[in-house]
Amino acid sequence: MRHWTEGFEDDDADEPLVRPYTITGGRTAPERDDLTLITLVSAIPGGSADTGTGLRRMQPEHRAILALCERPLAVAEVSSALNLPVSVTKILIGDLIEAGRVRARPPLAFAQAGGIPDMTILEAVRDGLRKL
């Protein structure tokens, strides 16, 4: 009889060393759907990255996110820094939000509502670009 691990190597030939969804404990969908590519994530100061308060099992990736987000970073930036797909990154960030370790600031939804952004924002972007 074949052992259950036989053939695993072949299956994994084109996969990263650790399948990304292993990190999420097999979850493939985030519990929250409010995280977008440019939702800004920042670590809530005070919690030490070593204590897993509120998180039953803190993965190294959770710790990495906490370290990265000492400065606010977009979900896409976190995903890029961890070299993990966006969907996996969202699940991990969701865990940290749930545990009260990070806060997320959603972007304003303009295109969604078919609207045009506030003039104040447009002026700020224009002035910022002119300084480039």
Added chain:
Amino acid sequence: MGYASSDHGDAPLAVKILIAGGFGVGKTTLVGAVSEVAPLRTEEYLTHASVGVDDLEGVGGKSTTTVALDFGRITIHRGLVLYLFGTPGQERFWFMWNDLVNGALGAVVLVDTRRLDVSFASIDFFESRGIPFVVGVNCFHGVRDRAPEEIRKALDLDPQVPLVLCDARDRAAGRDVLLALIDHLMAVRSRTTRHPVA
């Protein structure tokens, strides 16, 4: 300022602009020219769920295919960050555009005069969604062989949509394309404010 919020600690507000156009028109080049960091790359899985009712042909049917997104960042000031996202060029990834479009200020559609047709679909997309955009004619090969009016006609562009010539490799030129979009958004905004749509 009006848009600063104390509910989110000192996190800035994020906005984004999409850089669209067909394959090989210089989207990542433009992102890289104006971004304060080297263009970043992130990946997303293509799954049955995310593909939805779209044609699965070429996607492989398994959740192993990924689509890459290149993006950059410009810190406007302490409270405001602008992200630039290159849209995936291949048409089969367009279902992703809905996610990309959410929260976008508007878009830049890059065109290459030698291959105008590869950007037709991007223009159609933004026109049909009513998302404001400008067209950037990438003259990176140093050839300005076609007059702007001719390009405009070939693209069947709405007269109100600005068209600017640029070199996507050049920081100042890239900045000017983005500024053209902001000016356009301001113009659209003042028009809609004067004549509010019921």
